[in-house]
Amino acid sequence: xxxxxxxxxxxxxxxxxxxxxxxxxxxxxxxxxxxxxxxxxxxxxxxxxxxxxxxxxxxxxxxxxxxxxxxxxxxxxxxxxxxxxxxxxxxxxxxxxxxxxxxxxxxxxxxxxxxxxxxxxxxxxxxxxxxxxxxxxxxxxxxxxxxxxxxxxxxxxxxxxxxxxxxxxxxxxxxxxxxxxxxxxxxxxxxxxxxxxxxxxxxxxxxxxxxxxxxxxxxxxxxxxxxxxxxxxxxxxxxxxxxxxxxxxxxxxxx
Amino acid sequence: xxxxxxxxxxxxxxxxxxxxxxxxxxxxxxxxxxxxxxxxxxxxxxxxxxxxxxxxxxxxxxxxxxxxxxxxxxxxxxxxxxxxxxxxxxxxxxxxxxxxxxxxxxxxxxxxxxxxxxxxxxxxxxxxxxxxxxxxxxxxxxxxxxxxxxxxxxxxxxxxxxxxxxxxxxxxxxxxxxxxxxxxxxxxxxxxxxxxxxxxxxxxxxxxxxxxxxxxxxxxxxxxxxxxxxxxxxxxxxxxxxxxxxxxxxxxxxxxxxxxxxxxxxxxx
Ligand SMILES: Nc1ncnc2c1ncn2[C@@H]1O[C@H](COP(=O)(O)OP(=O)(O)O)[C@@H](O)[C@H]1O
Ligand SMILES: [Mg+2]
Numbered sequence: 001x002x003x004x005x006x007x008x009x010x011x012x013x014x015x016x017x018x019x020x021x022x023x024x025x026x027x028x029x030x031x032x033x034x035x036x037x038x039x040x041x042x043x044x045x046x047x048x049x050x051x052x053x054x055x056x057x058x059x060x061x062x063x064x065x066x067x068x069x070x071x072x073x074x075x076x077x078x079x080x081x082x083x084x085x086x087x088x089x090x091x092x093x094x095x096x097x098x099x100x101x102x103x104x105x106x107x108x109x110x111x112x113x114x115x116x117x118x119x120x121x122x123x124x125x126x127x128x129x130x131x132x133x134x135x136x137x138x139x140x141x142x143x144x145x146x147x148x149x150x151x152x153x154x155x156x157x158x159x160x161x162x163x164x165x166x167x168x169x170x171x172x173x174x175x176x177x178x179x180x181x182x183x184x185x186x187x188x189x190x191x192x193x194x195x196x197x198x199x200x201x202x203x204x205x206x207x208x209x210x211x212x213x214x215x216x217x218x219x220x221x222x223x224x225x226x227x228x229x230x231x232x233x234x235x236x237x238x239x240x241x242x243x244x245x246x247x248x249x250x251x252x253x254x255x
Numbered sequence: 256x257x258x259x260x261x262x263x264x265x266x267x268x269x270x271x272x273x274x275x276x277x278x279x280x281x282x283x284x285x286x287x288x289x290x291x292x293x294x295x296x297x298x299x300x301x302x303x304x305x306x307x308x309x310x311x312x313x314x315x316x317x318x319x320x321x322x323x324x325x326x327x328x329x330x331x332x333x334x335x336x337x338x339x340x341x342x343x344x345x346x347x348x349x350x351x352x353x354x355x356x357x358x359x360x361x362x363x364x365x366x367x368x369x370x371x372x373x374x375x376x377x378x379x380x381x382x383x384x385x386x387x388x389x390x391x392x393x394x395x396x397x398x399x400x401x402x403x404x405x406x407x408x409x410x411x412x413x414x415x416x417x418x419x420x421x422x423x424x425x426x427x428x429x430x431x432x433x434x435x436x437x438x439x440x441x442x443x444x445x446x447x448x449x450x451x452x453x454x455x456x457x458x459x460x461x462x463x464x465x466x467x468x469x470x471x472x473x474x475x476x477x478x479x480x481x482x483x484x485x486x487x488x489x490x491x492x493x494x495x496x497x498x499x500x501x502x503x504x505x506x507x508x509x510x511x512x513x514x515x516x517x518x519x520x521x522x523x524x
Contacts, residue, residue: 056429056430057429057430060447073508074432075432078431081423081427081430083423085423085424085426085427087424087427087442087443087446088522088523089447089449089522090446090522098427098431099431099432101433101442102433102438130522131522132523132524150431178431185437215273223451
């Protein structure tokens, strides 16, 4: 299948106290167009850093990233941050239309597109609220709408639901799958939650070690709609845990 | 059922108590003012104080009325508000421009660091000699004095406010492809820094008012000059009229500013 992002030999080091510390080390990864890929890894392994390189917030020390995007858009990728990062001085609808500014659209056209995106996440009614009047889950949905509004080819999501309560999180997971099937976008979804990765994705990539490397790569072919019990993928869960080096910890806690 | 009634009653008495407390506070404030005016009126009448040096409040309305009719009050207020507005606008504009520039750019901050260190501690009124030498005793000199005081306050407020804008918000602009300096400035830095800049502006509003009076005491036409004229004629009730005028104008300006500020920051929780 055709890949939309091709990562070859990607390394990244931070300069700290005069010496270089590698966070990512010769990473190779191909993202197929239209796929839902989850990247799983322990905290601090470099998951956010990888997304930041892709969106251009951080610069790789070595290696290359090839984007094969069709639209020739100014913004072929969009990122949903872990914390929603809405701009508090803009109403919800103006937050969503943020990325459309400077693209030659009139104010009315931007607003119409923003309302469409809010429709996808089911928040049209809150269009004229201020961000501080929203719940955590609503805020995250607005952030998702803001990313969808620019009609990116690839949606990068950095642990977008990790700060939410379980009920809200499960609701948003289902909503995300629905949006993915509706829009056909490529989604690169970072999480530290194995069950979440297996429930959502076609493919689960494990990042582990220091510096972070690709430790495992699993296809999840459980048919959709899926159930939340990961029974069908017990072997994948076990493998991922082994690679995360967290097996003992998790089993110990469960007993 | 009885519980419900009891709790409703409790709520009613609680809100009664709250509004009662408010009423009492207002009553006390009014009573305090009344006592103050009374003492002020009685002291000169009892001969404890020469009435020429301290006119009672009852003499004020008549003095105000004749000053108003002669047109002197109106032209003094107009003149003061004129250079107040110009000086404030000029100082605030320059303060925001330089504050934001040094807040955004390390280069600009470093280049101006020592200039700021030398000029900053000079009190605004210490510029009066140069103001008079350069411009003479006129409106331009007053505007200059006012603008300098306002400039420093707004400069530091804007600089600090821009400097402390969260990196996270700037990254949002970056992530959506707005990476040029003017995009950052307009989309993130200015709106995020606005609360801090407004705090500085409000301080400057009061500072500028003091500078107005100071400049006019040196002879620039306006409230301060008119007040000094009255004092040299021992028209003390007129002096009081102008003192109260200053207080009232400042109160008005400040309230208007706070209303504007609340509207501009209506997005805040
Ligand atoms: N700007 C930075 N300077 C130095 N070290 C950083 C910087 N950003 C992240 N790191 C380090 O890089 C590592 C990976 O961080 P991150 O990508 O945020 O991890 P994850 O998202 O997987 O939790 C961490 O050890 C973190 O401390
Ligand atoms: Mg992270």
